[in-house]
Amino acid sequence: MNRVLFPGRFQPFHNGHLSVxxxxxxxxxxxxxxxxxxxxxxxxxxxxTAGERLEMIAxxxxxxxxxxxAWLIPVPDINMPMAWTTYALSLVPRVSSIASGNPHVLExxxxxxFKTIRVELVEPDKYSGAYIRQLILEGNEYWRxxxxxxxxxxxxxxxxxxxxxxxxxxEHSRN
Numbered sequence: 001m002n003r004v005l006f007p008g009r010f011q012p013f014h015n016g017h018l019s020v021x022x023x024x025x026x027x028x029x030x031x032x033x034x035x036x037x038x039x040x041x042x043x044x045x046x047x048x049t050a051g052e053r054l055e056m057i058a059x060x061x062x063x064x065x066x067x068x069x070a071w072l073i074p075v076p077d078i079n080m081p082m083a084w085t086t087y088a089l090s091l092v093p094r095v096s097s098i099a100s101g102n103p104h105v106l107e108x109x110x111x112x113x114f115k116t117i118r119v120e121l122v123e124p125d126k127y128s129g130a131y132i133r134q135l136i137l138e139g140n141e142y143w144r145x146x147x148x149x150x151x152x153x154x155x156x157x158x159x160x161x162x163x164x165x166x167x168x169x170x171e172h173s174r175n
Contacts, residue, residue, distance in 0.1 A: 004117065005095040007034035007075070007088065007105060009129065011046055012155065013057045014147045016127025020119050021066065024099055030069050031099075032092045033057060038074035044168040047133065050074035052158060059150035085112050136164045 004024050010017060010033075024031045035057070041049030048056070054072050061067040075088045085108045089095070098109040099117040101124070106116040125131065127146060135143035136155075144152045155161060 001030060001094070002028050003030045003032055003071075003093060003095045004028040004097045004099050005032045005034055005088075005092060005109075006099050006119075007036050008100070008102075009036045009046065010053050010057060011037075011048055011129040012132060012147055012151050012160075013053065013060060014127050014129065014132055014151070016122040016124070018060060018064065018148055019122045019127075020099070020101070021061075021070070022064075023119070024117075025066065025069055028097070030071065030093075032071040032073060032095055034088055034092055035072060035074045036088075037077050039076040042163070042167055044133075044164070044171045047160065047164045047167055048158075050076075052154070052160075056151050056154045059154060060148040063148070063150050081108055082111070085109055133164055133168075136161045137168050139165075 006020065006024060008017065021031055021033070035050050035053050037046050038050035040046035041052070054074060057072055058067060061070050071093055073092045075091050078084050078087055097115040097117055098106065099119050100106050101119045101121040103118070106118055110116045121127070132143045132146050
């Protein structure tokens with residue numbers, strides 16, 4: 001099986017991520033989406049839990065008829081970057097390559113001997129989890145155009161916009 005690992009936090013999974021998954025599936029049989037920082041949730045930087053992100057991504061991939069070609073694996077942080085690579089690899093199915101738009105992630109996996117693929121990010125200023133969370137925080141509905149419809153609906157279902165406003169307000173008031 002020709003599989004590629006695509007790690008990220010996906011806070012939230014957006015149209016840029018979906019574009020990368022589609023491009024990766026042009027050259028690989030399957031993509032393993034490693035949902036990083038899986039131990040985090042209900043914070044300003046990581047408002048959604050691993051389970052919520054898993055469900056959001058699964059719904060999107062089902063709507064796109066890509067679910068059968070993807071693995072979704074939550075991977076917690078261990079705060080040791082070099083050890084995290086082998087830790088992550090121990091949690092996912094075997095892969096032949098690692099794909100990321102993050103040069104640091106690629107360097108870590110390259111050091112372990114894996115073939116790495118630098119993915120070109122689609123309009124990274126626009127398709128960025130931080131930017132999308134900022135738009136939500138500001139009450140700007142433009143964020144909905146940056147995520148797949150399944151993600152927008154899911155965020156509404158879990159009152160995600162209100163959660164982001166609440167956890168960010170609480171974190172900023174403590175600082």
